Amino acid sequence: xxxxxxxxxxxxxxxxxxRVTPALFDxxxxxxxxxxxxxxxLSEYIERYPQIRGCVTLTFDDGYDCIYExxxxxxxxxxxxxxxxxxxAYAGMSNTWDVNWGGLLFNHLNWHQVxxxxxxxxxxxxxxxxxxxxxxxxERELEKEVTWSKQLLETKLDTDIRTISYPFGNCTEPVYRxxxxxxxxxxxxxxxxxxxxxxxxxxxxxxxxxxxxKHMFKAKLSSKYTTAFMGMQSxxxxxxxxxxxxxxxxxxxxxx
Ligand SMILES: [Zn+2]
Numbered sequence: 001x002x003x004x005x006x007x008x009x010x011x012x013x014x015x016x017x018x019r020v021t022p023a024l025f026d027x028x029x030x031x032x033x034x035x036x037x038x039x040x041x042l043s044e045y046i047e048r049y050p051q052i053r054g055c056v057t058l059t060f061d062d063g064y065d066c067i068y069e070x071x072x073x074x075x076x077x078x079x080x081x082x083x084x085x086x087x088x089a090y091a092g093m094s095n096t097w098d099v100n101w102g103g104l105l106f107n108h109l110n111w112h113q114v115x116x117x118x119x120x121x122x123x124x125x126x127x128x129x130x131x132x133x134x135x136x137x138x139e140r141e142l143e144k145e146v147t148w149s150k151q152l153l154e155t156k157l158d159t160d161i162r163t164i165s166y167p168f169g170n171c172t173e174p175v176y177r178x179x180x181x182x183x184x185x186x187x188x189x190x191x192x193x194x195x196x197x198x199x200x201x202x203x204x205x206x207x208x209x210x211x212x213x214k215h216m217f218k219a220k221l222s223s224k225y226t227t228a229f230m231g232m233q234s235x236x237x238x239x240x241x242x243x244x245x246x247x248x249x250x251x252x253x254x255x256x
Contacts, residue, residue, distance in 0.1 A: 046185065169188075
């Protein structure tokens with residue numbers, strides 16, 4: 001059983017590993033189906049957890065518009081859906097919150113595209129309001145990121161927002177308590193699970209990267225991870241978005 005965490009599915013070059021090509025994505029889905037994995041929705045995963053065997057759930061962080069262009073048609077071909085986590089502050093805008101190495105910018109889904117995904121059966125969750133590290137915020141700042149993002153998504157999409165994917169996978173006990181009070185039913189981290197947060201608010205996912213060809217991808221589908229594997233995965237998770245974290249922390253220091 002695994003919850004897979006994707007970012008971009010795109011043929012367009014970007015620095016870093018947080019992307020798979022549409023061809024690789026198609027191969028990965030087919031690999032999972034051929035291996036007999038059952039694809040279940042995130043809601044079903046949460047409902048059945050931890051009594052899950054042989055299942056896989058797809059999630060996308062950041063809500064890039066390449067998901068609409070490339071992941072949606074591939075998943076439709078296999079009659080599958082996924083969950084996507086949106087930052088409302090960047091809907092329809094480019095990813096200026098990122099480091100943008102070499103001046104490369106990527107667009108986020110606009111509201112029309114998010115509504116189309118919802119209508120296609122995808123689940124929508126929050127990725128905070130503006131993609132900042134929640135673990136470093138004060139309570140009044142958490143209101144905007146945690147509560148407003150939920151309310152705004154619910155108003156725009158006329159659907160319940162029950163899940164949050166913590167930006168950078170970072171969750172602490174105060175963040176989890178705030179999210180639970182705000183009405184979320186579950187929270188998703190990456191490969192590192194904070195010890196003081198209960199399982200339903202620290203659901204572990206495994207990131208999928210450009211380097212995940214057949215054998216590595218098969219290892220990620222199974223839940224039999226070794227300590228060495230998870231250590232390497234944590235490094236990959238950090239490489240995929242750690243530079244953004246450094247940029248945001250530098251900005252905070254300059255402002256304060
Ligand atoms: Zn993110």
